[in-house]
Ligand SMILES: Nc1ncnc2c1ncn2[C@@H]1O[C@H](COP(=O)(O)OP(=O)(O)O)[C@@H](O)[C@H]1O
């Protein structure tokens with residue numbers, strides 16, 4: 677006896693690489709366990725427009741390796757209101773859908789929590805490149821986004837070394853420095869500016885002068901968007917180090933595209949299947965994640981009200997190794 681018989685899946689908020697692999701896992705596991713599975717187009721926006729269709733094994737064929745999301749994603753103001761949430765729950769009830777899996781970020785999780793208050797069983801899957809969701813070590817898409825940044829920095833290094841320039845690279849991560857931190861460690865960046873760690877531009881400039889004086893031929897500063905614009909950091913740097921002639925690169929939405937890494941595909945596959953099994957067992961209002969390799973389900977309220985801790989050990993290591 678399963679606690680749900682008909683389930684739906686949607687993707688919401690900023691898309692991320694691996695969302696398709698998660699949708700595929702939800703659909704194929706759901707069907708394997710004898711459920712009917714429905715797809716909702718365009719997140720909560722599509723839900724409120726009853727943009728819902730039945731999915732079968734073939735509807736998720738040939739998508740495991742694709743970035744973006746075949747269900748498309750959206751941001752929806754109306755769903756932030758109680759009326760919107762009641763309407764969404766009623767649309768699902770009218771179709772006999774008793775469980776919904778929401779793949780998205782912290783905002784989408786809050787929507788799932790509100791739906792569960794309206795009697796729909798919900799599960800959240802962490803789909804965002806930002807890695808800003810607590811109670812999971814990794815979010816789906818983060819690993820691919822970091823790889824995109826590292827690949828870009830490899831290229832920048834070539835030309836920056838030739839000209840003995842410094843390179844300022846602005847990366848995504850709304851309020852979270854994880855992309856900057858992990859890409860910084862992997863690419864040997866000299867400076868990593870993140871919202872979680874206070875910094876002093878005088879010290880940043882001094883360190884850069886020392887690096888050039890000690891024979892470095894280039895210097896990389898990664899700026900998480902939560903800190904500010906790369907252009908502003910460049911202006912502050914030039915004031916303190918006028919002979920430096922930095923170049924700014926804003927990687928932007930390139931970080932959200934491309935084929936997902938094997939890590940993201942496997943994470944998405946495991947979490948998608950786990951979310952289905954949680955619903956079948958009667959769980960609801962939970963956020964699925966991975967902690968030290970183990971799949972876990974945590975109350976959504978706890979997850980959205982807990983800030984993810986920043987890994988200071990990794991930050992200090994990155995700085996130590998880039999001397
Ligand atoms: N507090 C909330 N209550 C209900 N729905 C919400 C809430 N916050 C966000 N949402 C819904 O989730 C959507 C995606 O949220 P957003 O913060 O933009 O992206 P993400 O889920 O990637 O963090 C919003 O457009 C809105 O429809």
Ligand SMILES: O=P(O)(O)OC[C@H]1O[C@](O)(COP(=O)(O)O)[C@@H](O)[C@@H]1O
Nearest residue numbers: 689690781803804805806848849850
């Ligand atoms: O898609 P938009 O509106 O340009 O949003 C950009 C934002 O979305 C992200 O790419 C992902 O954030 P969310 O997962 O919270 O939507 C952020 O890094 C960035 O600040």
Ligand SMILES: [Mg+2]
Nearest residue numbers: 689781782783
């Ligand atoms: Mg978010």
